[in-house]
Amino acid sequence: MKLFNLSQQHIIPAEEADPVSLAELKEHPEAAYAVALEPDESAEALRPFLAQITLVVLHFPIFRDGRAFTQARSLREYEDYKGEIRVTGHVLPDQAAFLRRCGVDTVVLPDDDDQTEWEAQLKRFTITYQQSIAS
């Protein structure tokens, strides 16, 4: 697996990240710095822990399931979370700009994935019609 960097922020290398679940985080908050949120868990649930969290991993069970967009935007807008947001699962390069604009930094891709499409999609639109977390 490899990471595609959407935001050009400093990121945590793929092999270093060892996210815990929200339940595990609540149980043992001590040393955790990375957490994986399921699509049906709310960003708000992370509020008590965000001071120590530097990586939130969101999941796409299938690319059509857009809940992670709302989770990511909520983390940035409501929780003022500044750390890395990463997405895993079934994601298409055609979603690159949407992900970045909702505040996602990185996408987990299979090792053999061609990143050219991702690069191309990030540059595709110079015009947008809404304000967003990132342009």
Add this chain to the structure above:
Amino acid sequence: MKQPVGHYAYESRDREFLQERIAEFEDQVKRRLSGALSEEEFKPLRLMNGIYLQVHAYMLRVAIPYGILDSRQLRKLAHVARRYDRGYGHFTTRQNIQFNWISLEDAPAILRDLAEADMHAIQTSGNCIRNITSDEYAGAARDELMDPRVHAEILRQWSTLHPEFTFLPRKFKIAISGSPEDRVAARFHDIGLLARPSENGPLFRVFVGGGLGRTPVVGQELFDSVPEAELLATLEATLRVYNAYGRRDNLYRARIKILVQTIGIEPFREAVKAELAKMDLSHYRLTPERVAAIRARFAAPELHAVDDADAVLAQHQKEDPAFARWMQSNTHPHFDEGYSIATVSLKTPGDIPGDVTAEQMDGLADIAERFAFSELRVTHLQNIVLGHVRKDQLYALWQGLKELNLAAPNIGLAGDIVSCPGLDYCTLANARSLPLARKLGARFGDARLQEEIGALSINISGCINACGHHHAGHIGILGVDKRGSEFYQILLGGQAGDRASIGAILGPALSEDDAVAAIARMIDHYLAHRNEQESFLEMVTRLGKAPFKEVAYETV
């Protein structure tokens, strides 16, 4: 270039955006053909560019934002019909136009041709915010409180490739009106907005969770008076709740109406308010400057009423009873005494409702240029409205329409049948709807008979997805499949508008010919037993469905 009347004039950035979007789609088509994208992955991407795979070919659905077209755009649609289709287009109940015989290979070229006239197919399908619909009499009706189209355009732009709301649980339809009379079926939309002016600027009444389809629901009021400044924030908040909590495990339970029904309107409202409380509203504020900037890109028609228009019109009506009958059914009061709103019926008896040939499109474009400031409106009842026609020119307009075979005097009458494409074109359908529409149209085609019957809406859907809005027709017809054969359920008593209600199923489904005969008997029963001045719907409301059921099934 002169600004178009009635819709937003594109700026260079809007045109650049369309080119970027087309380039993206062209690339997606290439990746599909190379196998880089599977059909499962490609499908939502092509749908968001208006491309379906239908029964015979790909279908392209072109957006007509808030239903407004200018003559140049209609000519472009005629060009697409001729060059890439079979000389036809089909206007739908969502104020769009569909082409039924499209090749995927041609799709990027078609989108480029459309973009030359500032048109696109973005978000006419897919699980995203769809084309924003509005009142076909907007900016013209005498009873209107405010023209909703400037805000419709603001919503069009806001919803275009919205980063957070492009992969929703299901499709999301928004309608907006500025009239006290609800002509947009606001209560049958995911969100319906009714705008009104106040001393402190426009206010919006917001309905949520309405819709037809498998589970017909009348929308409920979410907020009574949202100020203009908070319009976008309120929609954002509503969509955020829906995107997070709408069901994704069952396609048929995924619309916002199911979420609102499941948790109840009060908890839903609290959830939207909780979002609003977390938002920095200044960030989402729709400013008067922004509204003014969009409004500045709309041209208003320069109305110059002539003094003796009424007298000239009266004379024409006196001399030509056929014209007088058309005036009676196909015109609506304009706010300017010297003008009328004219509706062009796309329901010529025996023809397919909503179908228009390329020649008719070009002819309508000519007529719009001659008589109506080059502006046309596509209605959710599959007709075309000319918003501003000088009264003394109505007769010449009508003569022009007669030459195009588009002068049927049947608006709001029995022949004004709404129908989906049905099994002849649609992969979802269980039964054909167009042959039934033609038979009913021919059966009640006589103008005098229609006049006698009076107000009556007949709506036909070929399946439970209800694109023909059968629940909202005074008489609704739903095609069903019974072991490979087509049958038709009849519904009675539905209506859109302020008193929106859902039609009740009359009884067992009938064959096509039996359904036509049953409807004819119900109408005969109405004519024989109505109270004076009582409409068909009023009689149904007064007596209930029992007497109609009795006559409908008397020979079956």
Add this chain to the structure above:
Amino acid sequence: MKRLSHLSPNECVLLTAARLLDGRIVWRGRDGQWFDHVAQAACLTAEESEAALEEASTQAARQGVMGVYPVVARKGEPPQPVSMKEHIRAFGPTVHPEFSYVPQSEASS
């Protein structure tokens, strides 16, 4: 869709799909090629159709077609799909005779 195991003696199974490039309906012939016209479709027994369906589905992407599935038809020249939906796919929309895939006399069963 009529169950393939309940075919009557005068019925057979056709394989159909949509062509990726233009979305047009295609019918599978004896040699595994896809044709525009239902008259060129191979009329298969239920058993034959199972193997053919499997083969056709694996070859679909390479042959530029998608969504392969079986259709029950009455035998004939051309075969007449039983359901109205498949009849319309084979012969064209019923409301536009000019768009019919075959002359109306042939299309009527």
